Amino acid sequence: MKHNNKHSIRCYSTPPCECSYLPKQNATNLVVDPSLVLNDALLGELLEQGFRRSGGLTYRPNCINCQACIATRVSTESFTPNRSQRRCWRQNQELSHSSSTTTFTEAQFELYCRYLAARHTDSEMNNPTPEEYINFLTSPGVTTQFHEFRHQDKLLAVAVVDHTANGLSAVYTFFDPNQAQRGLGTFTILWMIEHARRLHLPWVYLGYWIEACKKMRYKARFTPCQGYINEHWQLI
Secondary structure (H helix, E strand, O other): OEOOOOOEOOEEEOOOEEOOOOOOOEEOEEEEOOOOOOOHHHHHHHHHOOOEEEOOEEEEEOOOOOOOOEEEEEEOOOOOOOHHHHHHHHHOOOOEEEEEOOOOOHHHHHHHHHHHHHHOOOOOOOOOOHHHHHHHHOOOOOOEEEEEEEEOOEEEEEEEEEEEOOEEEEEEEEEOHHHHHHOHHHHHHHHHHHHHHHOOOOEEEEEEEOOOOHHHHHHHHOOOEEEEEOOEEEEO
């Protein structure tokens, strides 16, 4: 593949493996050369081409017989919340916000482990070590912020966000599984869109939308939503 300074970027295709989202499907990813030093500028270019960061690796789905995974982004200028999203925003206004760098904290890690145990019981991510936690969410050379949301000093949610010149990228969000009524997943996305707007950034990248997968459909609710289809962005 090419990027803006006209140098080629070597990519590798992974062997087929069982798909994490769709039953009876195999998945293959296109992975950017792991020896390439990732930074904010390069990550921004890769996001523009439908890639996503996970730890130190940047990838996008490259399945031969399936194009179900679609990279998504929301325009901070055009986004208009629906009635449900406005209600979610209002009911969480009492939460306080703070941001931190990639320094490990026990409070974040404890919340992360409780979230995985409650929401991803069959995932290989369960029972992580602190090192696995940091390696999954961060990458040297990339500006990553841990945005924390609290109620009366109790940590309820953490949105891990990459900051690039052309937008914010939602790396991962985890929250208190006992606070489902708050809609914290929706709230943190709404907050990211508003935060990007304040920073005069045009996009919030939400990762992959999969229409046939219930837990991945929510991204298209943030309208107007664009998907990276056939090598260019278009409304979905």
